[in-house]
Amino acid sequence: MRNFLCLAALCLLAVPAAADPLPSWAETETKAAILDFVERVTDSDSPDYVTPADRIATFDNDGTLWAEQPVYFQLIYALDRLKEKADADPLILSSDVLRAAAAGDVATVAAGGIEALLEVLAVSHSGMSVEAFQDDVRAWLETARHPTTGMRYDAMVYQPMLELLSYLRDQDFQTWIVSGGGVHFIRAFAERAYNIPPEQVMGTAGPTEYVDGAVMKLPGIDFVDDKEGKPVGIDSRIGKRPIFASGNSDGDFAMLEYTTSGDGPRFGLLVHHTDADREFAYDREGHIGVLNRGLDEGPDRGWVIVDMANDWTQIWPE
Amino acid sequence: MRNFLCLAALCLLAVPAAADPLPSWAETETKAAILDFVERVTDSDSPDYVTPADRIATFDNDGTLWAEQPVYFQLIYALDRLKEKADADPLILSSDVLRAAAAGDVATVAAGGIEALLEVLAVSHSGMSVEAFQDDVRAWLETARHPTTGMRYDAMVYQPMLELLSYLRDQDFQTWIVSGGGVHFIRAFAERAYNIPPEQVMGTAGPTEYVDGAVMKLPGIDFVDDKEGKPVGIDSRIGKRPIFASGNSDGDFAMLEYTTSGDGPRFGLLVHHTDADREFAYDREGHIGVLNRGLDEGPDRGWVIVDMANDWTQIWPE
Numbered sequence: 283m284r285n286f287l288c289l290a291a292l293c294l295l296a297v298p299a300a301a302d303p304l305p306s307w308a309e310t311e312t313k314a315a316i317l318d319f320v321e322r323v324t325d326s327d328s329p330d331y332v333t334p335a336d337r338i339a340t341f342d343n344d345g346t347l348w349a350e351q352p353v354y355f356q357l358i359y360a361l362d363r364l365k366e367k368a369d370a371d372p373l374i375l376s377s378d379v380l381r382a383a384a385a386g387d388v389a390t391v392a393a394g395g396i397e398a399l400l401e402v403l404a405v406s407h408s409g410m411s412v413e414a415f416q417d418d419v420r421a422w423l424e425t426a427r428h429p430t431t432g433m434r435y436d437a438m439v440y441q442p443m444l445e446l447l448s449y450l451r452d453q454d455f456q457t458w459i460v461s462g463g464g465v466h467f468i469r470a471f472a473e474r475a476y477n478i479p480p481e482q483v484m485g486t487a488g489p490t491e492y493v494d495g496a497v498m499k500l501p502g503i504d505f506v507d508d509k510e511g512k513p514v515g516i517d518s519r520i521g522k523r524p525i526f527a528s529g530n531s532d533g534d535f536a537m538l539e540y541t542t543s544g545d546g547p548r549f550g551l552l553v554h555h556t557d558a559d560r561e562f563a564y565d566r567e568g569h570i571g572v573l574n575r576g577l578d579e580g581p582d583r584g585w586v587i588v589d590m591a592n593d594w595t596q597i598w599p600e
Numbered sequence: 601m602r603n604f605l606c607l608a609a610l611c612l613l614a615v616p617a618a619a620d621p622l623p624s625w626a627e628t629e630t631k632a633a634i635l636d637f638v639e640r641v642t643d644s645d646s647p648d649y650v651t652p653a654d655r656i657a658t659f660d661n662d663g664t665l666w667a668e669q670p671v672y673f674q675l676i677y678a679l680d681r682l683k684e685k686a687d688a689d690p691l692i693l694s695s696d697v698l699r700a701a702a703a704g705d706v707a708t709v710a711a712g713g714i715e716a717l718l719e720v721l722a723v724s725h726s727g728m729s730v731e732a733f734q735d736d737v738r739a740w741l742e743t744a745r746h747p748t749t750g751m752r753y754d755a756m757v758y759q760p761m762l763e764l765l766s767y768l769r770d771q772d773f774q775t776w777i778v779s780g781g782g783v784h785f786i787r788a789f790a791e792r793a794y795n796i797p798p799e800q801v802m803g804t805a806g807p808t809e810y811v812d813g814a815v816m817k818l819p820g821i822d823f824v825d826d827k828e829g830k831p832v833g834i835d836s837r838i839g840k841r842p843i844f845a846s847g848n849s850d851g852d853f854a855m856l857e858y859t860t861s862g863d864g865p866r867f868g869l870l871v872h873h874t875d876a877d878r879e880f881a882y883d884r885e886g887h888i889g890v891l892n893r894g895l896d897e898g899p900d901r902g903w904v905i906v907d908m909a910n911d912w913t914q915i916w917p918e
Binding site: 479483487520543 | 653797801808810815830832836
């Protein structure tokens with residue numbers, strides 16, 4: 283009997299406290315709101331229970347899952363590749379915009395708007411198969427380094443968001459990327475960086491053409507997965523309204539509105555970049571990740587705003 | 601000891617033979633080829649082993665998963681709805697094409713080509729939210745009956761293909777629909793009919809618009825998921841080359857070519873409609889499901905051709 287009691291006591295001692303699924307989130311209302319929502323929709327005794335097939339969560343990429351300053355990383359890739367191609371064949375620099383871009387003059391490219399951007403992307407993002415493009419993106423990620431942190435670009439992913447993705451998947455959510463960035467670009471690293479397979483990544487896309495067994499990238503853009511394009515893309519690719527959506531800029535407003543205006547339990551999460559020391563601080567002004575309407579209307583709509591400086595105990599993965 | 605031996609003998613007797621995953625497939629070379637392929641790619645000791653993440657199987661819908669004669673079922677839906685709307689408001693019949701369509705004159709609509717078809721679809725397939733459209737498709741399926749079999753349209757699915765879908769999923773394949781039919785139309789019944797969720801259905805698509813929390817269907821077509829559009833759609837939605845593809849017409853040729861021209865083990869399957877008694881017999885001629893190049897080149901490419909009359913012991917589910 284004494285042995286039995288000892289054994290029972292040991293068993294009790296050995297029962298671990300449930301592991302914290304979000305260790306890099308501080309014990310704030312933000313974390314509590316996320317945990318409460320997920321518990322409610324996954325508890326089959328809860329009135330808010332949602333069947334696993336409908337547990338769709340969508341995430342913006344730039345500024346939500348990885349950093350986006352000083353400019354979108356994909357643009358840095360485009361300029362690096364343009365410069366490399368121009369070194370081999372200077373004749374490809376056939377316009378002022380391309381010459382500026384190859385010289386790293388982002389301001390001139392930005393001033394030229396969408397047409398200037400398309401001109402740059404036509405050189406760096408078309409005229410090859412999708413596979414060849416993605417091999418090239420992966421090769422670039424191996425050697426390119428961020429201008430201020432010196433880190434690999436694909437190491438500048440947010441540890442708290444990796445934990446959130448993982449936690450949601452453990453609770454039978456599908457985690458999708460819905461990005462204004464290029465779909466082929468993101469798919470090149472999303473599986474390794476986020477554990478998100480290509481079929482759960484949507485993004486801005488150019489035309490492609492099937493030729494003799496391969497899908498080739500052509501110049502141009504025929505779907506912009508930003509603003510009202512996000513719900514349109516979600517309908518086109520997923521065909522269901524998400525119950526959870528996360529973004530960081532007004533480009534994500536329509537996605538959060540679409541998500542949270544459905545019936546039943548819904549969750550909208552906006553990452554507010556408030557941490558100049560560990561990451562970057564920006565919101566209402568600038569050329570990247572502008573967040574006005576989300577800050578103004580989000581709280582009244584029940585959306586949760588992540589205050590990066592206070593809600594996250596760690597920014598980058600170890 | 602005698603009891604033990606009796607028990608052991610009973611156990612041996614009680615071990616069932618492995619259940620046949622494809623009971624409606626006759627014991628022919630076709631069935632053997634499917635089983636052999638799936639066993640090779642799922643056996644981790646096989647040189648042909650494929651990791652579950654890459655077990656992507658794509659299926660055409662009309663003529664491959666369900667019947668398509670005398671005309672695509674979606675066209676019958678469109679004409680039924682047009683007629684109903686015209687009964688309520690005759691003024692919508694504002695052209696010869698629409699008047700012919702409302703009178704059920706398929707030949708005139710067909711003679712008008714894609715423009716006539718778009719005119720009909722604009723009335724029946726746009727001006728409502730995606731959800732409202734799909735509710736309407738489901739309501740139609742409840743009452744509409746096939747003109748020659750008298751069956752529900754969504755009962756005219758092929759039992760052997762249901763078994764194949766199920767078998768592949770049991771072996772950790774993803775089963776996708778890649779259809780020339782409308783994506784919103786197919787999603788309205790694919791989950792119930794095939795156990796395929798909306799996010800694994802792609803098809804021909806019209807433009808949509810996000811307005812105040814809803815995705816609205818607009819007139820027109822901006823992606824045709826047929827012929828060379830199928831590999832383009834697969835790259836856009838899945839981002840990986842399938843290892844298994846199945847179709848029934850030359851509209852599926854590019855999808856099978858794309859699938860089977862990748863490295864490693866690949867499987868192409870064409871359903872040949874040879875069974876006038878139990879279903880329909882058609883191939884090289886007609887307006888629906890024309891199959892020429894697939895019959896001519898498929899066997900040399902290693903594609904397996906289903907002879908419906910001989911390979912399938914049953915056509916429709918019980």
